[in-house]
Amino acid sequence: MRKLIESTFMTIDGVISSPEKWSAPYWDDAYAGYASELLYGADALLLGRETYEGFAEVxxxxxxxxxxxxxxxNALPKYVASRTLKETTWNATLIEGDVAEAVTRLKQEPGQNILKYGTGELDRTLLEHKLVDEFHFWIMPVVAGEGQRLFEGVDLTHLDxxxxxxxxxxxxxxxxxxKA
Known part of the structure; x- marks a missing residue:
């Protein structure tokens, strides 16, 4: 069974919004190496609408x-969870119907990991249905002071x-x- 891995940038104070404003100074060869390991260990991407639209643009x-x-x-197949998006480009398939069921089916297919970028509304569904196998939190040595916090609105969840x-x-x- 494939693993679903979430990769998320955040500040020391837990802010995840607008990483383009605070993450770039920390991109170095070690960053590129770790990011490459995650990307090349996956054969599909799972994205929410906002992350998908931002990525598809750049x-x-x-x-x-x-x-x-x-x-x-660009080559990896992408699966996009959205209630409002009607069509996709950029090698993407819109998940229709129950997202938890669709992700469960994707995880059961043969292949490498499924990599999820971005944190937001989709995470509530994934956590509720215990579909994320690993979280990779990239904690940047910066304080944002304000912005959307990691897992706002998510119920108490214990991690190992x-x-x-x-x-x-x-x-x-x-x-x-x-946590098991």
Whole structure:
């Protein structure tokens, strides 16, 4: 069975909104290496509408600057959970009907991991149905002060620590899995 892995950027104070404003100074070779391991360990992406729309706008333009990473990002099949989106582009399939059932089916298919970027409304459904197998929280050494917080509105959820990977830039990637 495939694992669903969530990869999320956040500040030390738990803010996840507008990572384009605070995460870039910490992108170095170690960051690129860890991100590549996650991306190349997956053969599909799961995205909510907002993350999908943002990615679909920029990633097709990045192959010249980001090389093989962008080629891989653009080539992977994407599954998009949305109640409002009516059609997709960028090698994506809109999940219709019950998202939890669709993700359960995807996880049962043969293949590599399914990688989910972004944190938002979709997470409530995934957590409620115990569908996320690992969380990779990229904690950036910056305080945002305000913005959307990680898992706002999610019920109490206990996690087990798996490992921590410190990067030279000061980023700590904390890996957790749902408590059994």
């Amino acid at each position: 990633w097709p333009l990045m192959e010249s600057s980001q090389g093989e990473y962008a080629v891989r990002m 620590f798996v490992r921590s990977t410190p990067l030279k830039s000061g980023v700590q990637v904390q890996v957790y899995k749902p």
